[in-house]
Amino acid sequence: MERMLEKITDAADYLKMKGFTGAGVGVVLGTGLGSFVSQLEVEHKISYQDIPHFPHSTVESHKGQLIIGRLGAQKVIVLQGRFHYYDAYSMQQITFPVRVLKALGIQNLLLSNAAGGLNPGFKKGDLVLLDDHINLLPENPLRGLNDPAFGNRFVDMSCPYDYALGQQLMTHAARLSLNLKKGVYAAVMGPNLETRAEYRYLRSIGADMVGMSTVPEVIVAGHIGLPCAAISVITDECDPDNLVPVSIQEIIEVAGKADAVLSRLMAAAIGSLS
Ligand code: HPA
DSSP, X not given: OHHHHHHHHHHHHHHHHTTOOSOOEEEEEOTTOOGGGGGSEEEEEEEGGGSTTOOOOOOTTOOOEEEEEEETTEEEEEEESOOOGGGTOOHHHHHHHHHHHHHTTOOEEEEEEEEEEOSTTOOTXXXXXXXXXXXXXXXXXXXXXXOTTTOOSSOOOSSOSOHHHHHHHHHHHHHTTOOEEEEEEEEOOOSSOOOHHHHHHHHHTTOSEEESSSHHHHXXXXXXXXXXXXXXXXXXXXXXXXXXXXXXXXXXXXXXXXXXXXXXXXXXXXXXXX
């Protein structure tokens, strides 16, 4: 555990030396969702592989770089490329960047992801604010000895997504005439997509969408007291009675179409954070 604190400090010190200072907001970009970076006046970029103790990205669609830039009066650090449990990273590795962001002084965290829509009202390309989640991942990033310097052993999950941040996003969506829906995200391990019976099951337990990320980061954000909000882009419709095969290429393509709109929404909301 001490070792983790050391690693975080190493990574944060290195990044500070490289100019990653003064940012108040962190952004994690999901699969196929990279255009937010074009909203920034970029100051510095650094490849994950150059940051001490950072995991490296292996997925083609995930670039694997940390970016700091200005967005109006705000400075933002973007994690372009996230880590998934199905790629055999440990939960500690997946969530390490979130801990480093906190050490760099980030006060709000915004996450995006691509997700399958279980709610029959959700269509491809829809944006959905996570209202809550169901964690079906087989491992937990907080397993192991707890260092009280980070947070509590038994992290409260009564409100994993920050209400005020969510409200900001809803307000800006309305201003931009975007239909930002709300829903419950179920996190599964993947990497396979689900069977019809699994989609039925996920719907029946109260999930509106399903994906393979985000929840570990949100749990750690809760652990370290970092307010967060997350938005899913619905990339496929998971109707068990009319299910069609879906490929990762299609998922990335649909995410790409919604990317610009999501970026504008995130930029507007971040711009108004004090
Ligand atoms: N299931 C799980 N993860 C996903 C899906 C899905 O249908 N679509 C995008 N990510």
